[in-house]
Amino acid sequence: MTQPTCVHAAASTFRRAATVLTVLGLAMIPWLVFLHAELPATAVASHWSLAWTGLDGFEALGLLSTGLLLRRDDRRACLTAAATSALLLVDAWFDTMTAAPGPDCRLAVLMAAFAELPLAVACAVLATRTVARR
Template sequence: MTLVAPRFQTRRTPRPRLATLLTGAGVALVPWMVVLAKTLPHTAEVSNWSTAWIGLDAMLAAGLGGTGLLLGRHDPRAAPLAAATAALLVMDAWFDVTTAASGGARATAVALAVCAELPLAALCAAVAARRPVF
């Protein structure tokens, strides 16, 4: 008599409670965004501005470099890192453009977003979509 091992799913299905929690959190952010839109000042002076931007750029460097290294090794962990890096690149482009002063600074931010950050984000998203996530 031959025993056959049971087949296991390669992907886990999300737990219903976790799915409900995450969906609820997303929905709860909508009224919070309305509150912020009505109460936040148009301009603000910010502490540690350079530290925040340098930290974001450090995360981008680690994400891009790590994705490249893992991709070069055909390591499936490149996919989730590429997805996270894509999200950071889009966020970086958004904040660069929306926080830039009018004129030359905004034109530079838009040019960098269109020519560098968003194309890199699309490339990382393509890497993430083609690689299996374990």
């Protein structure tokens, strides 16, 4: 028995998307080398506080929406949990990489180790378990 046309078309689309994404990921490697070699060691950001407030705001929105979706047993909670996990990982990375030496750096490492990274792992586990039960 042959597969319906729509199933075959979807599989073909996913294979093409997989190929395009793989090629794009590989194409970024030279770009990463260039950035590492050419970017200045320091930079001044005009909207520093707004950038950090925005990132933390998106994390709060992700946590809130994931919690509310879970309460409603909505399967989209796996999506918000995955996105929130990624945001928390980005926050931990940039907190630790941009912190000034000394107390700021120690605080960033402590926040990453005891708040952001454990919460990111919890959200990732929640995302995989939520999608698996559907």
